[in-house]
Amino acid sequence: MCGIVSYIGHRKAVPVLIEGLEKLEYRGYDSAGIATVLDGRIWCEKAVGRISVVAGRVEGKNIPSAVGIGHIRWATHGRPSDINSHPHTDCSGRFAVAHNGIIENFAELKAELQEKGHEFKSQTDTEVLPHLLEELYQGDLVGAVRQAVARLEGSYALAILSSEEPDKIVAVRKDSPLVVGLGQGENFLASDVTAILEYTRDVYILENGDMAVITADGVQLTDREGLPIQREIFHVEWDPVRAEKGGYDHFMLKEIHEQPRALCDTMAGRLKTDHVELAEVSISPETIKALPKIFIVACGTSYHAGMVGKYVIEKLARIPVEVDFASEFRYRDPMLKPEDLVIVISQSGETADTMAALREAKRVGSRILAITNVVGSSVAREADDIIYTWAGPEISVASTKAYTTQVLSLVMLALYFGQVRGTINHEEAEELFTALRLLPEQVETILEQATAIKTIADKIAQNEHVFFIGRSIDHGAALEGALKLKEISYLHAEAYAAGELKHGPLALITNGVPVIALATQDDVYDKMLSNIQEVKAREGYVIAVANEGNEDVANFADEVFYIPRTVKAASAILTVIPLQFLAYYVSLARGCDVDKPRNLAKSVTVE
Ligand code: F6R
Numbered sequence: 001m002c003g004i005v006s007y008i009g010h011r012k013a014v015p016v017l018i019e020g021l022e023k024l025e026y027r028g029y030d031s032a033g034i035a036t037v038l039d040g041r042i043w044c045e046k047a048v049g050r051i052s053v054v055a056g057r058v059e060g061k062n063i064p065s066a067v068g069i070g071h072i073r074w075a076t077h078g079r080p081s082d083i084n085s086h087p088h089t090d091c092s093g094r095f096a097v098a099h100n101g102i103i104e105n106f107a108e109l110k111a112e113l114q115e116k117g118h119e120f121k122s123q124t125d126t127e128v129l130p131h132l133l134e135e136l137y138q139g140d141l142v143g144a145v146r147q148a149v150a151r152l153e154g155s156y157a158l159a160i161l162s163s164e165e166p167d168k169i170v171a172v173r174k175d176s177p178l179v180v181g182l183g184q185g186e187n188f189l190a191s192d193v194t195a196i197l198e199y200t201r202d203v204y205i206l207e208n209g210d211m212a213v214i215t216a217d218g219v220q221l222t223d224r225e226g227l228p229i230q231r232e233i234f235h236v237e238w239d240p241v242r243a244e245k246g247g248y249d250h251f252m253l254k255e256i257h258e259q260p261r262a263l264c265d266t267m268a269g270r271l272k273t274d275h276v277e278l279a280e281v282s283i284s285p286e287t288i289k290a291l292p293k294i295f296i297v298a299c300g301t302s303y304h305a306g307m308v309g310k311y312v313i314e315k316l317a318r319i320p321v322e323v324d325f326a327s328e329f330r331y332r333d334p335m336l337k338p339e340d341l342v343i344v345i346s347q348s349g350e351t352a353d354t355m356a357a358l359r360e361a362k363r364v365g366s367r368i369l370a371i372t373n374v375v376g377s378s379v380a381r382e383a384d385d386i387i388y389t390w391a392g393p394e395i396s397v398a399s400t401k402a403y404t405t406q407v408l409s410l411v412m413l414a415l416y417f418g419q420v421r422g423t424i425n426h427e428e429a430e431e432l433f434t435a436l437r438l439l440p441e442q443v444e445t446i447l448e449q450a451t452a453i454k455t456i457a458d459k460i461a462q463n464e465h466v467f468f469i470g471r472s473i474d475h476g477a478a479l480e481g482a483l484k485l486k487e488i489s490y491l492h493a494e495a496y497a498a499g500e501l502k503h504g505p506l507a508l509i510t511n512g513v514p515v516i517a518l519a520t521q522d523d524v525y526d527k528m529l530s531n532i533q534e535v536k537a538r539e540g541y542v543i544a545v546a547n548e549g550n551e552d553v554a555n556f557a558d559e560v561f562y563i564p565r566t567v568k569a570a571s572a573i574l575t576v577i578p579l580q581f582l583a584y585y586v587s588l589a590r591g592c593d594v595d596k597p598r599n600l601a602k603s604v605t606v607e
Contacts (some may be wrong), residue, residue: 001395002072002074002100002191003024003025003027003028003071003072003195004067004069004100004157004159004178004189004190005020005024005070005071005188005190005191006068006098006147006159006171006190006213006214006379007066007067007068007186007187007189008067008068008167008169008186008187008189008215009183009214009216010066011038011064011066011068011186012066013063013066013068013582014061014068014237016059016112016188017068017070017170018051018054018070019068019198021034021051021071021072021195022051023197023240024123024190024194025050025072026138026244026251026393026395027072027191027192027392028073028074028078029071029072029074029393030048030073030375030395031046031048031049031072031073031075031081031082031085032046032047032051032053032054032070032072032073033046033054033071033085033087033098034048034054034068034070035089036067036068036161037065037067037070037161037163038064039406040306040337042096042161042162043065044087044089044091044096045057045058046071046082046085046086047082048081048085049109050061051072051441052193062105066393067161067167067169067279068115068161069096069097069159069160069161069189069242070087070098070303071084071085071087071098071100071159072309073100074327074375074392075374075375075376076102076375076390076394077106077126077374079123079375083121083122084123084124085290086124086126086165087159088122088124088127088129088130089125089130090133090134090558092134092342093163093286094129094162095130095134095137095160095162096136096160096161097126097131097133097159097161097316099126100156100177100191101154101155101156101157101174101175101252101265102155102268103129103153103154103156104153104154104269105154105269106125106126106127106128108129109128109151110127110156116135116364118131118134118135122518125452127302127340129148129160129308130205132365133148133160133200134229134398136148137603138584139164139367141160141162141164141170141580142172142211142213142226143169144183145160145172145211146224146225148184148406149174149211149224150224150526151314153183154269155174155176155180155264156172156173156175156176157170157172157176157191158170158173159189160172167215167216168213170211170212170214171189171211171212171213171214172210172211172214173206173207173208173209174208175457176191176206177191177192177206177438178206179191179192179196179200179203179206179221180204180214180415181193181196181202181269182200182202182203182233183455185217187216187218187219187470188214189214192246192595193238193243194243194244197213197238197243199238199254200396202234202236203233204221204232204233204388205234205395206221206231206236210229211223211226217509218350233489236269237424240296243487246381246391250584250594250595251395251593252396252488252580252584252595254596255394255395256401256447256580256581256584258391258401259443259447260391260440260444260447262391262392262401262573263403263404263405263439263440263443264332264393264440265390267408267412268294268390271394271436272431273433274430275416276412276413276543277356277416278385278387278413279386279451280388280413281386281413281416282384282385283341283367283385285420287367289420289456289573290339291417292319292340293318293319293320293321293322293337294313294320294322294340294341294342294344295321295322295323295329295340295342295343295366296309296310296321296322296343296345297323297325297326297329297342297354297357297358298326298346299325299326299327299346299351299353299604300399301347301400301403301480302345302346302347302351302354302399302406302451303325303345304403304477304479304480304483304533305371305403305410305480306343307475308410308416308473308476308572309323309343309407309471310322310323310410310415311322311473311569312473313413315414315569316414316415316417316418316423316432316569317421317423318412318418318423319421320468321493322334324346324353324357326356326357327357329357330357330360336361337364337366338364338365338366340367341366341367341369342358342361342366342368342381343355343410344358344370344371344372344383344600345370345372345410345605346371346373347373347389347402347406348372348373348377349370349372349373349374349377349378349380349389350374350378350379351604352376353604354379355422357380357463358379358382359382367384367385368382368383368385369385369413370385370386371387371389371409371410372388372389373388373392373394373402373405374447379534387412387435388404389402389405389408389409390403391404394602396595397488397595397597397602398487398488398595398597403480403576404576407573408568408573409425409433411436411570412436413567414569415433415569417428419572432569432570433561434569435566435569435570436570438566438571439566439570439574442564443573443574443577445564446563446564446577446578447585449578452561453578454581454585455580456543456559456561457581457584457588457589459477459584460541461586461589461590462590463512463513464590465491465492465493465494465508465514466492466494466513466514467482467493467494467495467496467508467509467514467540468485468494468495468496468512468515468579469484469495469496469498469501469515469516469528469531469535470495470497470498470518470519470521470528470575471497471499471521471524471527471528472521472523472524473568473569474519474521474571474572475495475497476572477518477572477576477579478495478516478518479495479573480576480579481516481518481579481582482494483495483581484582484583485582485583487583488584488587489583489586489592490590491586498527498531499531499556501534501535506534506553509535509538509539509540510538510540511538511539511540512540512541513540514540514541515532515535515541516543516579516582517531517532517535517542517543517544518544518545519545519553520563520575521530521568523568523591528552529552529556532553532556533556542558542559543557543558543563544556544561544562545561545575546561546563547562547564547565548564548565549565550565563575563577
């Protein structure tokens with residue numbers, strides 16, 4: 001998730017771009033850059049680090065240009081560095097591009113362009129675009145953009161500037177947000193309105209497939225074929241703080257809603273028609289076939305993703321998996337061998353306990369595969385193989401989209417290992433591919449039912465204790481649901497494997513105690529029903545989460561929240577969404593600070 005700002009009009013562009021990018025820093029701060037046209041050529045200033053570095057470099061330069069594009073980067077392809085910062089330019093220095101998203105087919109485009117003699121400076125996917133434009137340009141920038149974009153697969157919000165036609169900025173949107181701000185004798189482009197609110201509150205919100213040609217005097221909207229289209233002008237009423245959260249009241253709510261996009265991005269370029277491609281995993285098929293054991297180490301929410309990963313990897317790839325708290329791993333003298341694989345999961349990639357566990361595994365000589373959200377983080381730098389979750393920056397302390405993309409990454413890894421090892425057959429693989437592709441859409445349908453969960457949340461918010469129960473993969477999701485609830489609402493929440501209730505925790509169930517019963521697993525559904533009845537017999541208040549079409553459960557539970565049906569391996573991704581909402585709304589009802597819960601930090605860099 002990167003940020004884009006562009007300006008064309010009567011002001012000096014550079015200060016408008018810098019101020020706009022400062023407001024978008026919540027979208028990423030690995031590097032920043034701006035480009036304008038100066039003396040008939042593209043002029044760029046870009047640097048690793050926050051936008052303040054670029055601001056410092058341009059200070060006092062008083063650049064007169066009234067057109068420019070800017071970018072703030074959350075690294076995906078290519079580590080954070082000056083050279084990988086946007087905007088990217090072509091060999092001739094006539095085309096500059098700022099991009100938010102992922103170009104999935106960049107490797108083949110790059111190879112093709114290199115063969116034609118184009119020299120690439122960066123490791124980014126984006127750089128193919130300015131070179132493509134250089135190749136296609138024949139005196140018509142808009143036409144060249146149209147042809148170039150037709151070659152792209154993936155997601156993109158693009159701002160394109162050319163010294164050949166400095167009177168315009170061309171913008172294109174597919175699956176990454178982009179708004180056009182409308183001014184008087186000036187117009188703007190931004191990833192979200194926060195960046196331009198100071199200048200205008202009237203915007204076009206571009207939709208997938210839209211192109212915009214922005215000049216100082218007007219904005220022309222077309223589809224990909226160049227046919228004119230109409231979009232309503234949206235008048236933004238939000239204050240700047242709310243605008244930064246995309247109109248949501250809290251980052252957590254915004255991030256919950258970003259999950260369909262985050263899941264799409266994490267799958268992008270990896271889920272091929274009938275196989276998984278993990279570009280940054282280079283474990284040989286022979287090694288995968290011979291893997292004796294996998295250890296997963298992580299903390300908190302990432303550990304819970306690991307719990308689900310254990311089920312999925314054991315099921316699909318038939319490799320034994322142990323899951324450890326990173327904080328315990330080193331101290332329990334694990335029976336780790338050099339031929340074992342250690343999967344380290346960390347959203348931030350900087351958690352001290354996780355880093356210590358990683359180093360312990362390296363000391364033994366085991367291979368390390370990192371699942372992390374931050375390119376260039378310590379975990380990513382020290383691992384042998386990496387799967388990046390493309391969730392984008394997670395600001396809220398309570399992790400949401402990082403968890404679902406971690407689980408998705410583990411499912412893809414299990415599928416990959418399973419196919420290499422021959423432990424899943426063609427039909428099973430097909431079923432999984434179909435199910436994974438459907439997930440973003442299914443998450444959307446759950447998001448649409450947020451108010452139903454708010455009603456439940458309001459009912460339980462004033463209780464002292466809440467219990468979560470589930471079996472098999474649902475147990476993993478229950479652990480995560482309980483953590484979400486306790487960390488942001490300060491309500492005491494515990495999760496149990498449902499079969500464990502009768503071995504102790506049942507003593508805590510009395511009249512009206514809420515029990516969230518996850519009942520989405522068909523193979524243990526009857527057992528789960530028995531557990532629900534155990535709770536009801538003690539007058540507990542059962543809120544079930546069940547698959548759509550299950551009418552039976554309503555006979556036993558006090559409330560039922562239905563989620564779309566998916567395959568077992570992917571189920572935790574859907575089951576957790578209502579639990580995230582539940583935590584959010586209980587926290588609100590109890591008047592807690594949702595995004596910054598007491599005593600906690602987003603990245604825990606101390607042991
Ligand atoms: C809870 C949460 C934490 C983190 C944990 C590990 O919502 O976010 O439990 O999951 O601190 O952090 P990472 O994944 O950055 O290593």
